[in-house]
Amino acid sequence: MTSLLAIETSTPACSVALIVGDARFSRYSEEPRSHTRLIMAMIDEVLSEAGTTVDQLDAIAVTVGPGSFTGLRIGFSTAQGLAFGADIPVIPVSTLEVLAQTYKRKQSKELDLPCRVMSILDARMGEFNCGAYKLDDSGRFVATIKDQLLSKSDALALYNNLNPSVIVGEAGGLFDNVDVNNQPVEELYPDALDLLDIALEDFSQGAAVPIDQVDLVYLRGTDAWKKHTPIRAV
Numbered sequence: 001m002t003s004l005l006a007i008e009t010s011t012p013a014c015s016v017a018l019i020v021g022d023a024r025f026s027r028y029s030e031e032p033r034s035h036t037r038l039i040m041a042m043i044d045e046v047l048s049e050a051g052t053t054v055d056q057l058d059a060i061a062v063t064v065g066p067g068s069f070t071g072l073r074i075g076f077s078t079a080q081g082l083a084f085g086a087d088i089p090v091i092p093v094s095t096l097e098v099l100a101q102t103y104k105r106k107q108s109k110e111l112d113l114p115c116r117v118m119s120i121l122d123a124r125m126g127e128f129n130c131g132a133y134k135l136d137d138s139g140r141f142v143a144t145i146k147d148q149l150l151s152k153s154d155a156l157a158l159y160n161n162l163n164p165s166v167i168v169g170e171a172g173g174l175f176d177n178v179d180v181n182n183q184p185v186e187e188l189y190p191d192a193l194d195l196l197d198i199a200l201e202d203f204s205q206g207a208a209v210p211i212d213q214v215d216l217v218y219l220r221g222t223d224a225w226k227k228h229t230p231i232r233a234v
Helices: 035-050 069-086 095-106 152-162 192-204
Strands: 003-008 014-020 023-029 059-063 090-093 116-124 127-135 141-143 148-151 166-169 185-187
Touching: 003 035, 003 069, 003 192, 014 035, 014 192, 023 035, 023 192, 035 069, 059 069, 059 192, 090 095, 090 192, 095 116, 095 127, 095 141, 095 166, 095 192, 116 152, 127 152, 148 152
Parallel strands: 003 059, 059 090, 116 166, 166 185
Antiparallel strands: 003 014, 014 023, 116 127, 127 141, 127 148
């Protein structure tokens, strides 16, 4: 019976999800600048509801970027503390991939193949985190390019080159005053429920690794983030 915990804090939304066997439990909140206050309470709630503990988990899934600098640090630090304390592995997943999967889950109808999604998160300062994903036969979105940080003009050029079926995430700032030919834009945030689905498949393929092998993907440059020295239980 597989038990996985998923943590997603890389945007203004904060969410956790837990699977124990066939049972799923989740919490989701859109309270900007409240992640530090919310995250552990959410985790405690789903663990209590499931009747399990951290040391009974098989792995912890966490989005590693791109996304909010502070949000990524909160999620990673939480996963780091739990993983070291219970000596369990971690499954790192792209925030932009989770965005694509969240879009898929929220659709009222089945998506046609090939569905191409451009995932976007506003990185501020006139830049955007961009990813491109295509729905495969298994129902999972797989990357067709590497996640990248682009200027507005370069992001628009990528959009024109990709010609995606839909744009998901924080796309409003990119398409202000720009004709996108009625291209559907879905404003949404990634959800840990969809991180959980990705992590389940990755876990079955042996993708869980020790936390000290995981780095954040903060596309603005490695100098913008310095990994904390892990705090081990005494």
